Amino acid sequence: MNKFATVIMAAAAATLLVTACSKKDPNKTYVGISQVGAESDWRRASTKSIEDAVAQRPQIVMTFADAMQKQENQIKAIRSFIRKKVDVISFSPVVSSGFEDILKEAKKANIPVVIFDRAVDTDPSLYVSLVGSDFTEEGRRAARWLIANKPAKDSIKVIELSGTAGSAPAIERQKGFAEIIESTPEIKVVVSQSGNFTRVEGKKVMENILQTPEGKDFDVLFAHNDDMALGAIEAIRDVGKVPGKDIIIISVDGIKDMFQEILKGNANCTVECNPLIGPTLFDVIEKVKKGETVPPRIPSLEGVFDSIGGIEVGNEETPVQTTKITQEIIDGRAY
Amino acid sequence: MKTFKIPLRYVPIAATISVFCVVYLIGIICYDGFGVLSIFDLLQDNSYLGIAAIGTALVILTGGIDLSVGSVIAFTTILIAKILVAGGNAFLAISLALALGTLFGFCQGCLIHYFSLPPFLLTLAGMFFVRGCAFVVNVSDVPIKRDAVFDFVTDNLSISIGSEITISFYVVVYIVLLIAAIIFSQRTRAGRNIYAIGDNELAATLMGIPVGRTKIMTYTIAGFCYALGGVAFAFYLKSGYASHCVGMEMEAIAAVVIGGTLLTGGVGYIFGSFFGVLVLGLITALITYDGLDSCWSRIIVGLLMLVFIFMQNMITKISKSKSKSH
Numbered sequence: 302m303n304k305f306a307t308v309i310m311a312a313a314a315a316t317l318l319v320t321a322c323s324k325k326d327p328n329k330t331y332v333g334i335s336q337v338g339a340e341s342d343w344r345r346a347s348t349k350s351i352e353d354a355v356a357q358r359p360q361i362v363m364t365f366a367d368a369m370q371k372q373e374n375q376i377k378a379i380r381s382f383i384r385k386k387v388d389v390i391s392f393s394p395v396v397s398s399g400f401e402d403i404l405k406e407a408k409k410a411n412i413p414v415v416i417f418d419r420a421v422d423t424d425p426s427l428y429v430s431l432v433g434s435d436f437t438e439e440g441r442r443a444a445r446w447l448i449a450n451k452p453a454k455d456s457i458k459v460i461e462l463s464g465t466a467g468s469a470p471a472i473e474r475q476k477g478f479a480e481i482i483e484s485t486p487e488i489k490v491v492v493s494q495s496g497n498f499t500r501v502e503g504k505k506v507m508e509n510i511l512q513t514p515e516g517k518d519f520d521v522l523f524a525h526n527d528d529m530a531l532g533a534i535e536a537i538r539d540v541g542k543v544p545g546k547d548i549i550i551i552s553v554d555g556i557k558d559m560f561q562e563i564l565k566g567n568a569n570c571t572v573e574c575n576p577l578i579g580p581t582l583f584d585v586i587e588k589v590k591k592g593e594t595v596p597p598r599i600p601s602l603e604g605v606f607d608s609i610g611g612i613e614v615g616n617e618e619t620p621v622q623t624t625k626i627t628q629e630i631i632d633g634r635a636y
Numbered sequence: 637m638k639t640f641k642i643p644l645r646y647v648p649i650a651a652t653i654s655v656f657c658v659v660y661l662i663g664i665i666c667y668d669g670f671g672v673l674s675i676f677d678l679l680q681d682n683s684y685l686g687i688a689a690i691g692t693a694l695v696i697l698t699g700g701i702d703l704s705v706g707s708v709i710a711f712t713t714i715l716i717a718k719i720l721v722a723g724g725n726a727f728l729a730i731s732l733a734l735a736l737g738t739l740f741g742f743c744q745g746c747l748i749h750y751f752s753l754p755p756f757l758l759t760l761a762g763m764f765f766v767r768g769c770a771f772v773v774n775v776s777d778v779p780i781k782r783d784a785v786f787d788f789v790t791d792n793l794s795i796s797i798g799s800e801i802t803i804s805f806y807v808v809v810y811i812v813l814l815i816a817a818i819i820f821s822q823r824t825r826a827g828r829n830i831y832a833i834g835d836n837e838l839a840a841t842l843m844g845i846p847v848g849r850t851k852i853m854t855y856t857i858a859g860f861c862y863a864l865g866g867v868a869f870a871f872y873l874k875s876g877y878a879s880h881c882v883g884m885e886m887e888a889i890a891a892v893v894i895g896g897t898l899l900t901g902g903v904g905y906i907f908g909s910f911f912g913v914l915v916l917g918l919i920t921a922l923i924t925y926d927g928l929d930s931c932w933s934r935i936i937v938g939l940l941m942l943v944f945i946f947m948q949n950m951i952t953k954i955s956k957s958k959s960k961s962h
Contacts, residue, residue: 378924385669
């Protein structure tokens with residue numbers, strides 16, 4: 302018994318001693334990053350972009366924490382960053398509410414916070430900048446594409462697979478989409494359910510919807526991300542419908558697998574949501590460490606891709622035309 | 637030199653406390669920012685689990701098990717959030733949540749006792765049922781609005797020491813509940829009955845111990861603990877969400893096992909689960925400080941549990957052979 306305990310404690314001590322002991326270097330920038338998780342291709346591409354950006358900047362020392370899509374893990378991680386007295390804290394919140402207290406603690410400790418990808422619904426003075434995509438505009442672009450390519454019917458029924466309930470991308474993409482289709486009364490969203498941004502849940506939820514009366518007669522699937530759309534495409538195929546032809550498939554993200562499906566004709570359009578946030582994020586972080594001012598909102602540059610090309614889906618300020626997907630484009634995609 | 641001999645029954649809890657102290661010391665030495673005062677951070681971050689684990693510990697001591705922990709906590713948070721948004725005050729929200737949690741525990745206890753249902757299966761059903769109820773309350777997450785009672789509790793009932801340490805009121809609630817649970821399990825007849833039932837239910841029945849009443853009472857108290865843990869979680873995260881705490885029952889059980897309580901019942905101390913929760917929290921915290929992938933904390937917890945289960949097994953065998961030789 303005593304031997305067991307001693308062995309375990311020795312092993313634990315050895316592991317921790319080997320991996321950890323270090324003191325702070327004043328020339329380096331210590332950054333604490335809390336990422337949502339690794340739930341989708343998009344998220345993994347985002348993490349890889351961050352890791353690549355750090356690899357190219359030797360003066361940055363990053364502590365990375367994966368929250369496994371749980372909010373309490375993020376709060377614990379941010380608290381440990383505060384205790385470690387990092388120079389900058391950066392995170393992408395799993396859900397938008399509930400971060401006020403921990404951000405206040407960071408402010409009290411004089412550690413600036415840069416938020417990336419998703420937004421928090423809290424007092425904006427608690428963080429320096431939000432770097433990431435404009436989710437509302439992504440929803441709007443999807444809707445504009447649909448209006449430009451709507452089938453010639455009196456009533457067009459849309460099934461919406463939304464993202465993680467309570468997350469900024471889910472809320473805003475839904476809002477943007479609804480905002481634009483309001484002016485076209487024949488297009489209506491008849492069902493909206495959450496697939497939690499994962500392929501598996503997208504397929505499961507779609508299978509359930511296809512059993513309902515609304516699921517037997519609809520024209521368009523609008524999925525808040527490509528992974529859910531890809532799962533749903535399998536479900537649609539399983540009931541004998543042809544995705545891409547019987548059902549128009551529109552989603553957001555722009556991952557390679559979705560490009561392949563559009564090229565094959567199984568899907569129609571994907572609105573790019575750029576996960577390659579690493580370089581922009583660390584430029585901002587370095588500026589923040591030096592004490593320079595940064596804009597409170599830094600949007601990403603994104604396009605829209607489909608099988609047709611040349612369709613106008615932007616707005617007055619930022620006109621955007623869709624790009625037709627070819628094999629060359631797929632080969633050149635980073636994610 | 638006199639060798640210090642620990643009575644056999646205290647060995648598991650002594651082991652837990654030693655593991656905690658050794659790992660804590662390593663943390664202080666190796667990690668910048670982790671100091672003696674970090675124990676307050678651990679309490680701050682893990683009180684909700686600690687409160688729930690007290691309920692789980694009591695249930696496991698009777699030889700049962702409860703899988704509905706995470707669901708009750710999530711239900712509590714979303715209920716409180718929804719009531720506050722609908723205009724009710726925090727006092728009403730919290731009282732209702734505690735009442736419902738206690739009622740749910742009572743129902744589980746009754747079903748388990750009167751119909752002789754296996755606790756694993758019944759509480760599994762309870763877990764699904766309550767999780768579904770939470771989604772009925774609200775599908776998406778609801779931020780917890782602050783109101784007068786809420787602010788009063790948060791601002792006035794938390795203790796601040798210096799600029800870095802806050803002892804929020806839910807930490808105080810946890811410590812108070814822990815002391816009450818320890819006194820209850822060690823010094824009251826009902827507490828001793830729990831141990832007797834867990835050790836050998838048939839013998840307890842033959843001895844005239846009110847098995848049914850005790851078991852139902854245990855599950856009822858457990859339901860109250862989970863709901864109270866949910867209240868603590870709601871104050872901690874300020875967010876109500878039906879999807880919170882999925883799988884948390886497993887963390888509670890792990891904390892109780894690492895704290896030295898035998899899964900078959902009748903053996904263990906509530907005080908042990910306090911350290912079990914702290915060990916769990918400490919491992920996760922140090923993994924984050926180190927920047928290692930968070931999956932390592934689960935691997936280490938799994939291995940630690942294995943060690944403790946082995947240890948408990950050996951102790952049981954040794955104490956059985958000792959009593960035979962009398």
